[in-house]
Amino acid sequence: MDDLLQEFIAETRETLDALSGEIVLWEANPTDRARLDAIFRFVHTVKGSCGFLDLPRLGRLAHAAEDVLAAVRDGTRVPDTALVNAVLAIVDRIGELTEAIAAGSPLDDTTEDLLIAALAEDALPVAQAMAGPQMRSASRSVRLAVDLLDRMMAGMSDMVLARNELARRLRDQPIDPRVEGALERLSLTVGEMRDTISRTRMQRIEALFSAMPRMVRDTATPLGKLVTLEVEGADVELDREMIELLRDPLVHIIRNSVDHGIESPAERRALGKREAGRLLVSARQTGNQIVLEVSDDGRGIDVDRLVAKAAAKGLHTEAKLAAMTERQRLDLIFTPGLSSRDTATAISGRGVGMDVVRANIEQIGGRIAMRNRSGAGLTIELQVPLTLSIIPAIVVGVGEQRFALPRQSIEEIVAIRGDAVRIDELGDSRVATVRGRRLPLVDLASLLGIAGGRTHALAIVGTRDGNFALGIGAVLDSEELVVKPVCPAVMGTGIYAGQTLPDSGLPMLLLDGAGVAAVAGLRFEPQAIVTENEAAVHERGIEALLFDDLDGQRRALPLAAVDRVETVSALAIRRTGGRLHLSIEGGIVPLVTMTEPPATGQVTLLRLTDGVTEIGYLIRDAHEIVTLPVAMASVRGRPGIAGVAVVNGEQVEVVDGHALFAGEMAPAAGRPLCLLHHDGTGWMDTFLRPVLEASGYRCASTLAPGETAAVTLAMDDDPPATLAGGDPVVLLRRRPAMPGEGGIYRYDRAALIAAVAAGMESRRDAVREMAR
């Protein structure tokens, strides 16, 4: 916000300076329409900025002046001397206030009411209050035209090249150490200078994002909507000019989202969504693009209605509309004058539609894409080129040539010496195995047809679709490069993202990882390789554990999912938190069963894991390990069963491991949060936290904004100060409790876990209560 304020001050000062002449002329001739317009524009701009920057005093003054000037423009007021004086007094006051804001000094507001009152038609002439000596603080910012920055940048590059050439020439002959010292200093200064100048064009996208919370609030509040805004990637850097060009489209998209996308709280409640709509604005750099994403969880675009409107407007024939793909139908939103909305509202839908947004984005060489989830939200993705952005790059050598690779697309670089890397020929393609990870290999020298380019190292390049290993000669350098577009003839190869002129003075091409993969014909072979492996396994069939389920059915489960088989006491099984849980080894494991488990005795338990989550599956008896045939009969209406296979001449239901975990993943995705109320000894973090985390809770000692703790844990002699909202609190005792005393002994692990689970449950009940 500080930046914006500085900008506002600079702008107001500048306009005021320019306006002073106009004011004098207007004073001389109050009917001069052009002067009047200039002053009107000024107060109007100030008013607008004030609303935005939350400067109510200034805003009130500007607003009053604007009203009067508008009346004059309409001809309902005559610009007499009193009016002119009153307006000028306000303009002066705006100047004083601006300076006061800039200097951070207070300015009393007693005369402001008088100033505003003086604008009234029947106002008595007011004696001009003498303005006190103005405290003008030095301006902290200067406004520059971007092309001046461009010229500066070009001049800087020339300077770097001249320095490099000088250095080269001097190196060819014996050199005086004093000259060398001077050259070194020059080099250093030039380098620093270049960094600084390069940075003048760059701005963190924060400049664009910082205005958003306010804008979302201002849009949502009059509509009676609740919107939670999340912003990610505010530190992505983008060309200053690009940020300006993105501002309008982004504002438009966000307003659309809030206005058309996100439903009213009542509607959302009825749909079973959270009352507050979620709006996520994120920026990230991928390869040679900056991707901006605006995602909401509103109603999405009603494609059918869009199509109906297109038909009603006669934009396309019914037949053509019917033949359209889903994407084409969705793209109708970009048709001028077509909106999925019937009525325009005050916020959006004033005739500036998505067609204008798309035109603006395409104008700067970007693209716009949408992912519509009807009823569940809309994601709009803007991709804009990185052009003129400075990107950190790694310079690689292939044969005699050098290329740059964006650093963020490179996962790691490994030398082909030693045992860590292995290269195999698989058919006509090559595969690199890096520490057990198999990746398709693209040899840069052969792809580019560079003779004598030997591959000594691999760069593991990550693309949107998958990773691959790029065979290169050597890593030469790591530099920050100013990337510019290459001509279409070179861009058409599809493997370059741009060109750059590094300090060497020789141009260098920036490779585009995804493009290289595409041109090399990788059809994301990581997947292809996995399929090959699977195919090999399939020939042998999947190994599975054959068992008798609790309901007596004979079933099988893929062996890979079974961690171990154990026998547990039925007494350890409890229906807690609305589902079956098993207390085991001081932790809690969620249970899945096909039928109600026995209440007493011993049960056999399969402990299943997918590597991250653990669940238990109760069975009657485990039999043997069998190999399942490749062919399986499909099942109907039996969730949890993947199919029926014939094993040893007997029909066996194969349990769908994926479904088991998918059912389990849902609650795990939002692992309940335990708030640890520290007592200052660190016991909670050291001792308690691991226990809770092992039982599937998240732990935090402070709450992030918007988070609520499901359960708060605290020592009984140091309870949390605020026990607001009836949030469940589990109090821990330092010593075992005497009969009749409350609290839980902190080393009574089972009781502790049970208490947390019970707290969790009581909270859920409370939430359910509230929802009703």
Added chain:
Amino acid sequence: MSELFLIAHLAGRWVAVAASQVDSAVDIGEVVAAPRASPAVRGLAALRSRVVTVIDTQVALGQGPALTARRAIIAAIDGHHYAFLVDAFEDVFPFERAPLSSGLVLEGRWAASATGIVERDGEPLLVLDLAALVPAGMIADDQAIAA
């Protein structure tokens, strides 16, 4: 109505290029190859702080590469700077531009890039349109090369 033309020598003959198309005429430094680009693209070169795409004019005209050419005509076309390699150039002269004589049959790429004729001391010279010599950037080109 006479126009200014730069007279250059390339592909074994003298040609005229409208001076309005020419940014400058320079000696080109080291050229960095741009692998997989169209063969008419020799590569990239630095011209002061600007990177230019070097076009082998002979290849663009459908002939063999001009390996010795070191001088180039710089032109800005569609926002990109190109250097068109030539063997030599003379000065800029005013000439009257005449349409291509009827009955003159030009082969291949020459036909696409010649836009007229000027006469120097009785010797007719073709007027080349540099923009027509810029290879298209389409993938189709590459597939043709790959095939």
